[in-house]
Amino acid sequence: MTRSSTSPGTGPDPARGNTLAFTVPSGRRRVAPARLGPEGRRDPLLPQQIRNGILDDEGLPFVQVRLSAADAANPASRALLDTEAGTALRLHRALADTEYASLFPTILGYELDTAEPFLLYAAPRGVPTARTHVMSATDQRVLARELLLALCLLDGQGLVLRGVSPATVLWDGASVQLWGLESAAPAGRPRTPWGRAPYSSPEQRRGHGLVEARDSVWSAAQVLYQLVTGRPGPDDRAPGDLAEHRVLAETLRGAFAPLAADRPAPARLLDLLAPGAAGRVAVPAPVEGPNPQREAFEHALRLKREAPPADPGPAAERGAGEVLCPYCLETIRLDLGALFVTDSRMQYQAFDPAEITNPLRRQDVMRGAVQKCAGDPDFPDHFIPVPYLTYGRPLTVAMVGQSSAGKSHLLTQMIAEITDGGLEPYGLTAQSVNPEQHARFVRERVQPLRNGQVLGHTGSVAGRGYARFAESLLLTDARGRVRPVAFFDLGGEDLVRTDSTLRFLLGVDALVFVVDPALALPLPHLDHARERWGLEVNRDGDLAFGTVLDRLPKNGPYLDVAAAMVLGKADLLRFEAPVDRWLAEPRRAALDPERMREESRDVYGLLRQHAGQAWLRPFDTVRRCTLHVASATGGQEEHGRYPTGSKPRRVLEPLVSLLAMHGLIDVPGGVEALTVGAEPAWESVPPTDAHGPAETVGGGAE
Structure with missing residues (x-):
């Protein structure tokens, strides 16, 4: 948030002081006095506003990229700023200690969950090539080589800049700096229309096919053609006068191919400009080889695979028709x-x-x-x-966790997405059991949350102290079978060990354990959230988890109830691996057991490394358990509201897993493939300690 004596949305007086509070790339919070200059836009078609400034505590010049309150009210504008922040942080972590860091802007900090979000960068190096009129042939070669090198580095991170243009390629007389990080997109994702001719490739402007690195090859070729000739090239083919410019003709002819498949990759084009240069790019890669978190996860799965089947023991089932x-x-x-x-x-x-x-x-x-x-x-x-009462035994799903974990928000968004057709890709349709009750749930829970209102914590019902019935739906599968599904919200700290608790838990079919990252993860990125909410890290795990797990019937080495663990409020970690990867993962048209196990492995590794084994007790106790990341709101509240409403991300995946475990969704390879999988080709090594050494969580890092 920018604190200023001027009103929001107006340019501050440069002569007057301001205070900027923001998060630095390491995750620490910083508050610094600053002087800010006049504001303008780098691109009239983009919502970001730009202004220069100086951090007065150290005299450091910077550039602030921000959204006004009006622009920030548009979710698409916020998504652009989030994309820019995530890309800048990812490049910072990958390249900060390398010779290539200067090819991209240096991020100094960010403040995104506020009415006027912003990023801070070190002052840019150079001026846009759009304003460069005279350049020697030698400088042209250097610029071309560095531009293609930057694209190769992005390609190595699985990213493509869709907005490369003369306005985003800066030149200081000796080297390039590539801006426009808001245009980044993961390779392999469906293209959406982006950019202007001639700098965006034809398929990119149309939004056809999948994003790939050769999209930016077209853009780079157009920038270089503009630089050499002083005019833009055709927007759908190679320029007719390439032969008149030897360097362009020798290296860039293929880059102007109308189809991406016919263009060279960035590395190939770089080698044409500087033979062997692509092979000399030395960016530290993620460490391969033994990973204690991955090994611990596979070891835990192997123990579950090898465990004898549960003894049914005394029948805990309700009688027929009950x-x-x-x-x-x-x-x-x-x-x-x-x-x-x-x-x-x-x-x-x-x-x-x-x-x-x-x-x-x-x-x-x-x-x-x-x-x-x-x-x-x-x-x-x-x-x-x-x-x-007439469609057979309902499937009972209970949400478990501390009151701060966001269970109510997660459950509300889960039910909202179901009623919006979110389960239809998996062959399930939903209708309310009681239309009047469902209408009240939508009116009192769904609509206020979607409009940005923060919901209250879980409360007890009629003095019962722990279980709040939220909603019930009828789910119909592709074969026409109907099953009621009832959702309960267990009240965290209000859980008590009573006979009624035991009776309720005996009837629960599926559990969703919601982990509050602020309580579980001692990461600096979460210190600000803990300070705001008055929380402290708890190394002993969630007490609500233990209360429930201790009261469930256990007739073998593992509990046989279906379970999912959810790292809730994942937006707090949306720029951190592996959470960033999974929050960006698009919903698939069918359940993919391998991808779900991969997500489980990543979340397990994150919790085991940073939170400790106590937070993984549900996974260690329940035989069929998957792990997920989810954000019910997409961001944090400010002054009791979510600035642009709530934007749920991956809230249905835990429920999809539970429904698959109960046979409502078909699983390729069977439910075992989803929860315990097959023995990996390499031999797992049993972990030697409870937490493992503090190494980068592997398995899912890109």
Whole structure:
């Protein structure tokens, strides 16, 4: 946030002091006095505003790239700034200690979860080539070589800059600095329309196909042609006068091919300009070989594979036709003598289905009927929708975690995405069990959260102290089978060890353990969040996890309930590996067990390295357990609201895993392929200590 004596959205008086509070690339917070100059835009088509400044505590010149409050209200504008920040931080971490760091802007800090988000860069080196009029042939070769070298380095990070143009290629008389990081896109993702002719490639402007490094080859060739000739080239083919410019003709002819497949890759083009240069690029690669976190994960899976099957023991199942009442948590069954329907005044009236002789009408009325529950005579009167009782045993999903973990936000967004058709790619359709109840849930939970309102913490219900029924849905699979799914939110610190708790947990089919990263991970990037929320790192794990795991029936070496662990509030770590990778992962059209195990391995490694084994107790205790990253809101609140509403990311993946474990979603290779997999080709080495050495979490790093 920029603190200034001027009003937001107006350019500050350069003569007056400002204070900038921001996060530096190491994750630490910094507050520094600054002087800021007048503001302008680098590109009239982009929302970012640019102004120069000086950090007064050290006299360091910088450039601030920011969004006004009006522009920041547009999610697309925020996404651009997030992309720019993530790209700048990734390049900083990969290149900071190399000779190549100067090829890109140097990020000094960022403040993104605020009404007027911004980035800070060290002052740029050079001026845009759009303003360069005279350059020797030798300088042209140097510029071309360094520009292609920058593209090779980006390619090595799996990134493509879609916005390379004379405005983003800076030249200081000796070397290049490449800006425009907001245009970065991961290679292999679907193209979206971007850029202007002639600098964006034809397929890039149309948004066809998949992003690849040869998109930026076209752009670089156009920049170099403009530099040599003083005019732009054609927007869909090679310039007709290339033969008149020997260097261009010898090296760039293929770069102007209308199709990316016909263009050379950046490394090939660099070698044409400077033979052997691509092979001499020496960027430190991630360390290969034994990784204690990966080995520990595979060792844990092997133990699960080798464990004997659970002994069924005393039957904990409810009797035939019995379901768990979502309010009093007693078991009930359909009783045709206890049915009610609502009249025109929305009052309950007794209903006898035998009085309706038409079977179609009777079925329609039964769909809207409710049954008065007599499971607990001391509990206030409550009514259960008949469809909840007539489609077999409901699948009961319970959210578990501290009240600070964001369970309510995650569950709300999960149900919202289901009702928006989020499960349809997996062959499932959803409808509400009780339309009136669902409408109230949408009105009181979904709409306020989507509009940016922070929801309250989980509360107890009617003095029961721990289990809040949230919603129930009917899921129908591709074969027409219908299954009710009921969602509960367990109240974190309010969990108590009572007989009613035990009774409820005996009926739970699936658990979602939500990890609060601020409590679990002692990373400097989270210190600011901990300070805001009054939290401290807890090395002993989530007490709510232990309370639940201790009360579940265990008839073998592992619990047999289906479980998913979720690193919630993952937006707090959205620029950190491996979280950045998974938050950017697009939703797939079908469940991919290998990718889900890979995500589990990455999250396991992150938690084991930084949080310790106590936070992994659900994974170590439950045989069928996957791990995920998710963000219910996409960012952090400011002054009690999310500045541009909430933008959920990957909130359905944990539920998809649980539904697959219960057979509602088909899993290629079977459920075992999803949760424990096959023995890897290389032999796992058992871990030698609880936490492992502090090395980079491997397995998922790009």
